[in-house]
Amino acid sequence: MKYIQWFVMEKNSRSRIYFQDGGSRIVDNETDYTGRINVDEKYTLTIDHVKLGDERTFLCQVGAGPAGSGEATTELKVYDAPGMPEITPNDATISIMEKGPSKIATCLTRNGYPAPNITWYKDRTPLQPSTKINNKMYMISQATQEPSGLHTIASTLYYAPEKKDKDSKFYCEVSYRMAPGVDKTKESNRISIPLSYPTENVEILFQPSVLKETDNMTIECRSDGSSNVDYTFYRVLDGKTEEIFNSADNIFEFKEMQRMDSGVYGCRVLDFEVPDKNFDTNKTIIINYLDPIALKPQGPYIFKAGDKNKTIHCSAEGSQQTSVIWKKHKKTISPENELQLPVVTFGDSGTYTCEVTAQNIPSLYQQKTISIIVKGPPEINCMEKKFHKNGHYVNLTCIFKGNPAPKVTCSSGKKAL
Structure with missing residues (x-):
């Protein structure tokens, strides 16, 4: 081999940057590569401190004397990863009643090369890219080439949200390529859309769920809309409807409920986004009670030793089925409402307690204590x-x-x- 030369290709010409002839090696002066290149013994060209401007065509020419010369070209590709995508949400509340798409957010990525791409996602599902303005969804992109030659890309998402989007997460993904031709991505933070949507359903809740006399009762009226609403609480007693509270507050409390307060309780919701619609729900509420214990016979309980078939009946009227037990000195002696003494003995003397409990409401409870006296020789x-x-x-x-x-x-x- 007589010589080797490296050139960079211009538009219609070539500029030499390196020459080697036998033992002579020359790096051409006053080129973009002066002081930045090296050629090894296998004639491989190495470039230090690569810049964007180095993305160009390089030509290698080899001369072999009388045998002539040959040359070949290669393309150098330069890559620079963009910064993390920055997402800026639209902080304004968006109503699903609005016609057409609203601005959701802008995604920005800086200083990438080649120019990166931005893809929008909703809950990990890519949104179909569309640059044409329509009444569902579209994106508007803006590309800027910085003085450094790097690219900054911005994309703004316009979207017509539905009520189901209230819990959705939106984000953008930047895709770019790095050497040696490997595709990579970066994701932005997730954002939620501040949505306003009208009421569709109303639910009424009561606390406690099982009520008894002297309990305080709290009514909560829940609307599944996000817009401003007005609540009206009412009750129906003896066939008459009575409004009891009207406010933007959705909770109302009744103090010390009594059995005569049993009836239908409900709420009506006025949603100012759909004022022509009426939302009403109600529920029948039972205030449970348990009357004081009644004993038959009423006493006093003085028996003679040897008396037969003495019975004391214990009961209490209430709104629920009851269970009755008799105890003597804290020990249960009868799981029924009758205390039976087949043959009275002196051992039957003592203190007895009748306990009555509502079966489904353990806290609804009554008890009464009696003394039995046995006389005899x-x-x-x-x-x-x-x-x-x-x-x-x-x-x-x-x-x-x-x-x-x-x-x-x-x-x-x-x-x-």
Whole structure:
């Protein structure tokens, strides 16, 4: 080989940047590559501190003396990753009642090369790109080439949102290419659209869900719209409708409800975006109650030992089915509403408690305590123990039961002890 030369191609000409002839190596002066290039023993051209302007065609020429010369070209591609996409949302509240698309946000990415692309997403689904203005969705893009030669791209999304978009997340993605021809992407932050949408449904809630006398009752009226609405609370008692509250506040509280407050409670919603529509919902509310306990017979409960089939009936009227138990000294002795004494004994004397509970409302509870007195002649039970030690002795233990309390005397023969 006689020589090798490297050129850069201009529009209609070429400019030499390197020459090598045998042992002589020359980097041409006053070119864009002076001081930035190197050619190794295999004649490979290396460029340091690559710039955007280096994206051009390079030509290598090889001379072989009488055999002639040959040349070939190669294209150098330059890449520069753009910055993270910046998304700027439209902070204004958008009504779904508006006709046509509204501005959602602008996505901006700076200093990329070649020019990057911007794609809009809604909930990870790419939005079909459209630059033609229409009544559904379109994008307007603006490209700027900086003095450095890098590209800044801006894209503004215009979109006609629906109510289902109230929970959607929008974002943009920048796609670009890096050496050696690898496609990459960067995503912006997610944003939500501040939406205004009219009421479609109304729901009424009560707390507590099960009510009893003396409870405070809270009514909450929920509208599924986002716009300003007016709430009217009412109740229907004995067939008459009574408005009880009108406000922008959707909660109202009743104090110390009573059984006569049972009835239909509801709310009406006026949505100013759709004033010609009427939204009304209601629910029948039962105020549960449990009356004081009634005992039959009413007492006093004084029986004679030996009496048969004595029964005390315990009950309490209420709005729910009840369960009744009898207790004596905190121990349950009967799981029914009747306390039965088949044969009265002195052991039946004592304090008894009847407890009545609403089956579905444990906090609805009544109790009543009574005393049973058993009278009769004394009952005597004696136990004798004999033993001999220095004579004859007898140890006699007797238990007496009676009401009134018996008077006890002991004697041996006719001799009082």
